[in-house]
Amino acid sequence: MATNHKTRMLIIGSGPAGLSAAIYGARAGLEPIVVQGLQPGGQLTITTDVENYPGFREVIQGPWLMQEMQAQAEHVGTRMMWDTITNVDLSGKTFVATGDGGDTYEGDTLVIATGAQAKWLGVPGEQELSGKGVSACATCDGFFYRGKKVVVIGGGNTAVEEALYLTNHSDDVTLIHRRDSLRSEKILQDRLEANPKISVLWNKKVDSFLAGENGELRALALTDTVTGDASEIETDGAFVAIGHAPATELFKGKLAMDETGYLLVTPGTPKTDVPGVFAAGDVCDHIYRQAITAAGMGCQAALDAERYLAERDFAGVTETVQY
Template identity: 75%
Template sequence: MTTPVHTRMLILGSGPAGLSAAIYGARAGLKPIVVQGMQPGGQLTITTDVENYPGFRDVIQGPWLMEEMQAQAEHVGTTMIWDQIVDIDLSHRPFRLTGDGGATYIADTLVICTGAQAKWLGVEGEERLGGKGVSACATCDGFFYRGKKVVVIGGGNTAVEEALYLTNHSPDVTLIHRRDSLRSERILQDRLFSHPNVSVLWNKAVERFVGGGDPEGLVGVDLIDTLTGQKSHVPTDGAFVAIGHHPSTELFRDKLLLDDGYIVVEKGTAKTGIPGVFAAGDVTDKVYRQAVTAAGMGCMAALDVERFLAEADYEAAQAAE
């Protein structure tokens, strides 16, 4: 691709936010282009069972859902491009972006839907048992552990909130923290310590996730004491890693206003601080991070884009007269 590609609406990211924005943008006649990024389809492509996305009475598969979203977006007029943006100029409209293969994109409007990635421990068994007992989202997967024993790894607000949420499903929740005190808000700690179904293991780090059975699934976690080095084993049916998220915003540092790495948007909209640049989904959302909320934000972004372009076209016409 040597000739610059011009589009009225360029979308970065192909998860629920990006594809929802594409569907609405295409239906508005904007002929959007979606640059899919390093993980086409977003985090749902590495999720197996999905039971909380509206419209499906039975469990569906994450990759299948994203394939259907992409097919719908293409059906109504979206162009999908497999590329990764490595440079971006937001100093003036139209915006200029460069892909890692040298392709140039000229965009009248830009919608950033690059998402956020869960932080992982990087220990043995974590990747292999992902979706087979190891998860990074209690809201997404807690339902599958009704009546079972689960553990949560972490010590901040996210970990405590996930542990408390899991008590809705599990009678036995253990919080594992590598220090002797939590970093979460005091009110959350008070709720955690007073809950009869929650116990805490202090000064313990996960050394390994242990699999077993046929088909293989998580059966326990091997721990190591951070003070004494003593090793121990905790049997469990599910383990939730809750040590935070990385919003994929490295490209936008010093270009857009960020809050703890997340892109700041005007309340109730998808508008960033730069006219014509919009953001939606997990890249702006440090609270909910659900597929359905990301999809809703993608819709908001597309509607904001449509209004922005209509106003820009009107102003240009008035100026020409």
């Protein structure tokens, strides 16, 4: 039998943004409910070594970090629900989300922290070697390739930015693009061309990622998109940089988005165009996409949700007194 769950603060998504919002919301007495979704813990659960999250001297594991965040959120009063939201109604005084089993979740405020997923090439070896030389985040993993040979795959802003960033760690960076010109902004292309640490392989398509005897990435198998010739490029690390897809399908036609599907918020805040609905983390951030920035935005969302409720409740009391 379907159950209705009510809360002062409903959170969809259980990555760093959602769990940070839950921690702050619970401490404010809002008794938040977190609906965890298809990937409880978010993208950090498929990340092995994490070396840039503040507070930890040694390398930590992504899944462990998310387990600790969830335990902290539960410790201060958060209810974690194992469900996947299939529909949302943002038209009423409260916001209602429906799970795939029929349960409904009703919140006086809503924090959307559904995140974004990196786009992958979908070729052999890519997922098998993820964390073993293949990555989709140079800022996250570039440090592990200090002094090594790395490649970046893509031709847009993300790819060029990743290649430029990697020159902080490597003197041998190769950008691989399937066309003969980049799609990135001109200023980024100028910086790329001026950097002696970066070379470009034009008209090359990645067919597969090849493992060495140690089970780590050894090389990429390529095909020339003009001549059809096959080749390989040896590398220690490969960064797939063909963009991200925000998990916002549920909110199309209900919240303002940009042309790529990221939720639009008031600059410097997590406020969407619907009062009482807030967005935090990668679902609205296509620039930084870090666990620490997502956590910070989750904190902002909870604080703004608390203020929204305080103002609404005060207005209701005032109206009652006037009558």
